[in-house]
Amino acid sequence: MNSTSNTPSSGQTAPRRAMPKRELVLFGGLAIVVLAVFATMGPAYSTRMLVEASCYAILALGLTIQWGYAGQFNAGIMGFVALGGFSATFFSIPVNHEFWASDLPGRLGWVLLAMVVVTALVFGISRLDRIGVPKLLRTTLAIVAGLVGYLVVISWLRSVTGDIESQVEFIGGLGLPVWLGWIVGGVLAGGVGYFIGHICLGLRSDYLVIATLGIAEIIKAFLKNSDWLTRGTATISPLPWPVAEPGDVGFLTARALYLSVTVVMIAVIFFLLHRAYHAPWGRMIRAIRDNEVSAAAMGKSINRRRQEIFVFGCILMGIGGAALTSFNGLFDPQGFLPLNHTFLVLVMVILGGPGNNLGTLFGAVLVYVIWIMSGPMALAVMHAFVALGSHWFDWQPGNLDSRALQARVFVIGLLILLVLRFAPRGLIPEKVAHHD
Amino acid sequence: MNELIYFFNYVVIAGSVTGCIYAIGAVGVTLIYSILRFAHFAHADMMTLGTLAVLLLTLAFPHAGDPLGLPTAIVMLPVGMAITSLIAVGIDRAFYQPLRNHGVKPIVMVIASLGVTLMLQGLIRLFAGTGSQNLYVDARKEIFRIDVPGVTRPIILTEPQIILFIVTVIAVVGLHLFLTRARLGKAMRAMSDNPDLARASGINTKLIITLTWVIAGSLATLAGTLLSLDVAFKPDLSFFLLLPIFAAAIVGGVGHPYGAIAGGFLVGFAETLAVFNWSVLLRPLRDSLPTWLELPNNLALVGTEYKIVVPFFILIAVLIWRPTGIFKGKVI
Numbered sequence: 026m027n028s029t030s031n032t033p034s035s036g037q038t039a040p041r042r043a044m045p046k047r048e049l050v051l052f053g054g055l056a057i058v059v060l061a062v063f064a065t066m067g068p069a070y071s072t073r074m075l076v077e078a079s080c081y082a083i084l085a086l087g088l089t090i091q092w093g094y095a096g097q098f099n100a101g102i103m104g105f106v107a108l109g110g111f112s113a114t115f116f117s118i119p120v121n122h123e124f125w126a127s128d129l130p131g132r133l134g135w136v137l138l139a140m141v142v143v144t145a146l147v148f149g150i151s152r153l154d155r156i157g158v159p160k161l162l163r164t165t166l167a168i169v170a171g172l173v174g175y176l177v178v179i180s181w182l183r184s185v186t187g188d189i190e191s192q193v194e195f196i197g198g199l200g201l202p203v204w205l206g207w208i209v210g211g212v213l214a215g216g217v218g219y220f221i222g223h224i225c226l227g228l229r230s231d232y233l234v235i236a237t238l239g240i241a242e243i244i245k246a247f248l249k250n251s252d253w254l255t256r257g258t259a260t261i262s263p264l265p266w267p268v269a270e271p272g273d274v275g276f277l278t279a280r281a282l283y284l285s286v287t288v289v290m291i292a293v294i295f296f297l298l299h300r301a302y303h304a305p306w307g308r309m310i311r312a313i314r315d316n317e318v319s320a321a322a323m324g325k326s327i328n329r330r331r332q333e334i335f336v337f338g339c340i341l342m343g344i345g346g347a348a349l350t351s352f353n354g355l356f357d358p359q360g361f362l363p364l365n366h367t368f369l370v371l372v373m374v375i376l377g378g379p380g381n382n383l384g385t386l387f388g389a390v391l392v393y394v395i396w397i398m399s400g401p402m403a404l405a406v407m408h409a410f411v412a413l414g415s416h417w418f419d420w421q422p423g424n425l426d427s428r429a430l431q432a433r434v435f436v437i438g439l440l441i442l443l444v445l446r447f448a449p450r451g452l453i454p455e456k457v458a459h460h461d
Numbered sequence: 462m463n464e465l466i467y468f469f470n471y472v473v474i475a476g477s478v479t480g481c482i483y484a485i486g487a488v489g490v491t492l493i494y495s496i497l498r499f500a501h502f503a504h505a506d507m508m509t510l511g512t513l514a515v516l517l518l519t520l521a522f523p524h525a526g527d528p529l530g531l532p533t534a535i536v537m538l539p540v541g542m543a544i545t546s547l548i549a550v551g552i553d554r555a556f557y558q559p560l561r562n563h564g565v566k567p568i569v570m571v572i573a574s575l576g577v578t579l580m581l582q583g584l585i586r587l588f589a590g591t592g593s594q595n596l597y598v599d600a601r602k603e604i605f606r607i608d609v610p611g612v613t614r615p616i617i618l619t620e621p622q623i624i625l626f627i628v629t630v631i632a633v634v635g636l637h638l639f640l641t642r643a644r645l646g647k648a649m650r651a652m653s654d655n656p657d658l659a660r661a662s663g664i665n666t667k668l669i670i671t672l673t674w675v676i677a678g679s680l681a682t683l684a685g686t687l688l689s690l691d692v693a694f695k696p697d698l699s700f701f702l703l704l705p706i707f708a709a710a711i712v713g714g715v716g717h718p719y720g721a722i723a724g725g726f727l728v729g730f731a732e733t734l735a736v737f738n739w740s741v742l743l744r745p746l747r748d749s750l751p752t753w754l755e756l757p758n759n760l761a762l763v764g765t766e767y768k769i770v771v772p773f774f775i776l777i778a779v780l781i782w783r784p785t786g787i788f789k790g791k792v793i
Contacts, residue, residue, distance in 0.1 A: 180760070228784055433583070436583070441575065446556070
């Protein structure tokens with residue numbers, strides 16, 4: 026991760042150059058592993074695994090541009106995934122006619138309008154110093170107005186959402202095509218990313234980690250507790266697919282069709298990222314990552330570029346999360362876990378090779394296959410341990426399944442540390458071209 | 462008056478309790494930050510780990526505290542602190558030191574600490590399960606009701622809360638004396654100011670780093686155990702503690718132990734005030750209010766389920782207006 030300048034060096038763009046050996050061997054090995062899974066677990070299961078892996082690959086590409094290209098670390102991927110998932114759900118599920126027939130949409134609309142008015146009012150008051158109001162008075166006024174306005178709007182909102190929950194359960198969806206939800210999911214995630222990036226990117230990189238970690242938990246808490254919007258813990262299912270449903274054409278065909286959609290998405294994203302990486306823009310991003318001071322001295326607008334790349338990464342995460350949620354067919358806010366949706370992606374990126382798109386793809390598929398297969402394996406290992414434990418120490422732990430899951434948490438953590446220690450640049454490192 | 466007592470019970474006491482916990486946690490984070498220059502995300506899990514050590518010791522000797530008249534967990538606390546410190550130093554030697562020697566960027570250390578977080582979480586839940594457990598094994602939590610003359614509602618204090626206040630004061634005073642009087646404490650401050658200069662003037666930086674981990678591990682055990690005494694031991698608490706603790710450390714100015722204490726109380730009280738239902742306090746005024754102003758039943762700023770929003774917004778506000786924190790921390 027110390028490149029200063031770069032030329033197209035990956036085998037992908039230069040067709041005359043042979044594919045480097047390392048990539049060939051690694052991808053060949055991966056293909057064998059995937060084929061082995063196909064042989065042992067059956068095609069329907071394996072296709073499902075591949076679809077999920079491809080959705081994770083989109084997330085991983087999002088992180089690789091943030092962490093690999095620009096050196097910004099996002100610890101809140103889960104939040105962006107959840108936002109994307111929510112958007113996909115909201116756009117695609119059928120319309121709740123009972124809700125729209127009642128007076129509730131109107132009331133909800135008034136509350137939203139009041140929210141906008143209060144925000145505008147507070148913003149206006151906070152600008153009063155422009156017309157000569159003393160600053161202290163302005164601040165006091167703004168805080169009081171904000172507080173009162175907030176309390177009024179929130180108690181109004183509480184009554185409306187309470188009525189929605191008791192009368193029509195939840196507001197339902199929009200009944201629009203799924204892909205629209207995916208795009209809006211990306212936009213939503215990008216918007217949140219813009220907000221976070223705007224605040225944190227000028228500061229030390231640690232602050233970004235804390236802020237993203239926090240926003241992810243907040244998004245999850247919001248989706249979990251807003252029963253009127255998402256049915257909360259009651260979950261929403263089934264979610265429509267952008268391709269033919271399994272009920273019509275059978276599991277295998279439907280999943281294969283879905284896989285082709287995600288693969289096309291990855292191909293498009295990959296192509297665009299590849300072009301961007303080798304374009305002057307990508308060079309500038311890497312220059313900022315590697316030496317901020319000299320990049321600034323060259324007249325590059327550091328914070329703007331950082332903001333750009335952070336938002337791009339978040340958009341990809343939103344889209345990937347939307348695709349993943351749609352595929353699962355179930356929107357369960359509690360199902361978004363830091364382990365599954367943040368740290369797994371992190372491992373994919375740092376193991377595959379941060380800053381190398383091909384490496385990231387490799388890492389995504391490999392880690393996901395290991396992850397899926399590790400469930401049964403961890404359980405088997407646990408059984409062996411417990412057999413030993415009860416033999417030697419009379420140790421009899423209950424609910425092995427959840428404990429086996431925790432063993433996976435441990436392994437993921439250990440993997441992060443080992444990769445950082447022994448292969449900090451990943452299995453397929455970013456290629457740095459040197460000009461003598 | 463009843464309302465005031467209610468306010469006292471649910472805001473002053475509850476806020477002080479959370480404030481103490483956040484303060485002790487934030488001091489640990491800020492000390493690690495000032496010596497090792499990275500945000501240690503595994504701190505909340507170290508708290509859980511320390512609590513687990515104390516819990517296991519308590520389970521092993523449930524009546525050790527009876528002769529002293531204290532809860533067993535308090536008697537076992539020093540042992541638990543020692544064990545956690547050892548583990549903390551071990552983690553540093555195994556995972557952080559090699560990275561430090563490679564001279565990696567601070568953000569890589571942060572990612573490593575996230576890895577440690579996961580490892581600890583996995584280990585803790587592997588052995589303790591995911592359910593919550595009471596630290597009062599074979600004993601009863603004592604609750605003191607202090608009657609205030611002329612009021613029907615008593616002030617309620619529990620035994621762990623009193624212990625918490627006493628222990629926090631002892632820990633803060635002890636830390637202050639250590640940092641200002643002891644030779645090692647002064648060396649530690651020197652190293653936080655300027656590591657190169659400290660090394661050049663003959664301070665054993667390795668020893669200081671070890672010492673930092675010992676202090677951080679002990680404080681984490683202290684905070685975790687006292688919190689768990691008050692409520693219960695929950696293995697999955699860490700992500701919810703992490704944000705308030707970091708918010709406290711940043712509000713107080715990173716690398717500033719006294720600031721971290723102030724920040725801890727600030728965040729703790731802000732949380733409690735935000736989830737407090739203000740309409741209870743306004744109820745006596747209900748009859749004198751004009752008719753057009755109807756008092757809603759729930760006048761809390763945020764619902765309890767959104768408590769985590771409060772430290773986040775404090776954090777955002779501080780990062781926007783004063784990124785160095787109230788007390789002007791050193792590093793941004």
